[in-house]
Amino acid sequence: xxxFFAKRREMMTGYMFxxxxxxxxxxxxxxxIYFSLNLSFHKVIISSEGIKKTWLGWDNFKYAFLSDPKxxxxxxxxxxxxxxxIPIIIVFAMLVALLINQPIRMKGFFRAIFFLPVVIxxxxxxxxxxAQGAAAAPIVERYGIVQYIQTNMDPSWGEPLLNIINQLIVxxxxxxxxxxxxxxxxxxxxxxxxxxxxxxxxxxxxIFWKITLPSIKPFILVxxxxxxxxxxxxxxxxxxxxxxxxMFQIDTGFGYATSLAWIYFTVIFVLLLIVVAIFxxxxxxxxxxxxx
Amino acid sequence: xxxxxxxxxxxxxxxxxxIKYYLFLILLAVFMILPIIFMFSQxxxxxxxxxxxxxxxxxxNPSFKNFYDLINVTSVTVIPMTRFLFNSIVMxxxxxxxSILISAMAGFALSKMQFKSKRAIFEANIIALxxxxxxxxxxxxxxVNQLGLTDNMLGHIIPLLxxxxxLFLIKQFVDQTPNDLIEAAKIDGAGNFGVFWKIVIPIIRxxxxxxxxxxxxxxxxxxxxxxxxxxxxxxxxxxxxxxxxTGTGLENRxxxxxxxxxxALIMFVPNLIIFIFLQSRxxxxxxxxxxx
Numbered sequence: 001x002x003x004f005f006a007k008r009r010e011m012m013t014g015y016m017f018x019x020x021x022x023x024x025x026x027x028x029x030x031x032x033i034y035f036s037l038n039l040s041f042h043k044v045i046i047s048s049e050g051i052k053k054t055w056l057g058w059d060n061f062k063y064a065f066l067s068d069p070k071x072x073x074x075x076x077x078x079x080x081x082x083x084x085x086i087p088i089i090i091v092f093a094m095l096v097a098l099l100i101n102q103p104i105r106m107k108g109f110f111r112a113i114f115f116l117p118v119v120i121x122x123x124x125x126x127x128x129x130x131a132q133g134a135a136a137a138p139i140v141e142r143y144g145i146v147q148y149i150q151t152n153m154d155p156s157w158g159e160p161l162l163n164i165i166n167q168l169i170v171x172x173x174x175x176x177x178x179x180x181x182x183x184x185x186x187x188x189x190x191x192x193x194x195x196x197x198x199x200x201x202x203x204x205x206x207i208f209w210k211i212t213l214p215s216i217k218p219f220i221l222v223x224x225x226x227x228x229x230x231x232x233x234x235x236x237x238x239x240x241x242x243x244x245x246x247m248f249q250i251d252t253g254f255g256y257a258t259s260l261a262w263i264y265f266t267v268i269f270v271l272l273l274i275v276v277a278i279f280x281x282x283x284x285x286x287x288x289x290x291x292x
Numbered sequence: 293x294x295x296x297x298x299x300x301x302x303x304x305x306x307x308x309x310x311i312k313y314y315l316f317l318i319l320l321a322v323f324m325i326l327p328i329i330f331m332f333s334q335x336x337x338x339x340x341x342x343x344x345x346x347x348x349x350x351x352x353n354p355s356f357k358n359f360y361d362l363i364n365v366t367s368v369t370v371i372p373m374t375r376f377l378f379n380s381i382v383m384x385x386x387x388x389x390x391s392i393l394i395s396a397m398a399g400f401a402l403s404k405m406q407f408k409s410k411r412a413i414f415e416a417n418i419i420a421l422x423x424x425x426x427x428x429x430x431x432x433x434x435x436v437n438q439l440g441l442t443d444n445m446l447g448h449i450i451p452l453l454x455x456x457x458x459l460f461l462i463k464q465f466v467d468q469t470p471n472d473l474i475e476a477a478k479i480d481g482a483g484n485f486g487v488f489w490k491i492v493i494p495i496i497r498x499x500x501x502x503x504x505x506x507x508x509x510x511x512x513x514x515x516x517x518x519x520x521x522x523x524x525x526x527x528x529x530x531x532x533x534x535x536x537x538t539g540t541g542l543e544n545r546x547x548x549x550x551x552x553x554x555x556a557l558i559m560f561v562p563n564l565i566i567f568i569f570l571q572s573r574x575x576x577x578x579x580x581x582x583x584x
Contacts, residue, residue: 007406013484014405021398022413024454027439029420032431039431046430096320102313112571113321116328119509119567172323229422244426254430261427268422 097182
């Protein structure tokens with residue numbers, strides 16, 4: 001009986017600790033998300049008298065897929081470029097993490113530099129940089145890579161690739177957190193294993209493929225998930241821009257914008273499920289601990 | 293990789309074998325810092341250099357003219373700039389402090405206490421991480437309006453408090469706290485609050501530093517609350533004010549370019565300062581979060 005009361009008391013304190021956060025979350029995240037789902041089935045007109053909703057059923061979604069001149073195209077272009085960007089970011093992050101993990105001095109300094117993008121890539125700052133043209137890499141244009149891609153590749157895939165090249169620096173910026181995650185993984189590898197391997201005559205190349213890579217494999221999945229969410233939700237991408245434009249357009253309106261947002265959300269969700277299904281089959285991976 | 297030294301501790305002296313790592317790292321580091329240099333140089337460029345073709349990366353005759361122009365533009369408005377700055381500082385400070393506290397409490401409860409639906413809460417939080425924030429703007433406005441927070445300083449603060457990333461990072465970090473430590477403290481007579489203040493808080497400090505950086509950026513760069521919830525000019529924030537300066541408000545777009553560059557730099561510098569102060573702790577968090 002006493003046990004029962006102790007349990008109850010713990011539950012009460014638990015709720016007490018969570019409640020400030022929970023109230024904020026329910027009011028400003030959960031309910032708005034639910035309400036936006038509701039709005040996505042309506043035509044929403046915002047006027048001075050308030051908000052008027054007219055039930056449309058699936059019309060908004062039908063319109064997005066069948067008649068919207070831009071949305072589907074933008075979405076597909078974006079997904080294609082994400083498919084290109086994820087491997088680039090992952091490989092780059094792994095490379096930098098391996099370099100920083102080498103026995104060199106000033107590790108802390110380099111770690112800070114590569115983490116710096118986290119403050120740059122938020123909101124206003126990165127928009128300003130784009131506007132001023134700081135994000136392009138002029139080197140690639142000079143050596144004719146652009147023309148090469150234009151002549152040798154199917155434009156539906158060549159174009160996203162060109163976009164990526166144009167934003168090379170930005171891509172490198174989005175690897176800040178990934179570098180740190182890989183570093184954390186690398187530092188957890190027991191150094192005695194390396195020692196044993198080199199005594200047994202393994203080359204550094206073999207050590208990388210047989211020891212380093214398998215041991216950071218779970219971190220690759222974490223990084224892919226992180227990168228996907230990061231790319232999809234950052235304020236710079238064209239799809240979100242389009243959703244924002246529709247929000248205040250008279251003929252389509254907020255209801256349509258929310259249905260676009262829900263389609264987008266579903267895409268992210270499915271994409272993440274696919275990623276986990278492909279890379280997460282391994283026994284050493286536990287999705288509960290992998291995080292976002 | 294020829295001189296593999298993974299089994300040794302950091303070298304104390306510079307050695308020839310390290311040169312190749314430095315070469316790569318410094319090259320990549322320059323890429324990472326380039327945009328920041330660009331921002332400073334852009335803000336210092338006089339007008340004729342801003343429109344030079346082909347554009348130069350670095351400023352040649354640095355001048356503070358853009359900053360004088362900025363001050364001139366701001367001195368003619370009815371409300372002094374310091375008012376917006378004051379609003380921003382109050383709002384940012386409250387958001388940072390309160391959101392850390394709320395997330396820490398919730399993270400502690402979700403990680404270390406037993407109560408119903410705690411898994412559901414955490415999963416809802418992860419889903420919220422993936423949602424496009426712009427699409428909940430109007431439902432959120434409805435709530436803010438209902439609560440009477442429009443044209444109220446609290447309207448800047450309360451909607452931002454339940455930060456999904458914050459709870460996510462902190463909860464992952466509390467998970468690392470050994471249960472034995474908490475048990476031991478309880479046997480010694482500490483209550484839940486005692487455990488929270490004396491054991492959990494010191495352990496999760498690095499995670500709190502990270503959340504501090506994220507919350508700072510969210511609040512400091514936030515223009516949405518000023519735009520949507522505030523009708524009174526005097527309640528708007530510095531970030532919003534900066535966007536009105538560089539937006540359509542200026543009749544002379546050419547002169548506006550220089551002012552925009554100066555304003556962007558002013559907005560960015562606080563981000564950088566916070567980063568420099570907190571970065572070493574943050575890096576620690578990223579190394580632990582979401583990972584075993």
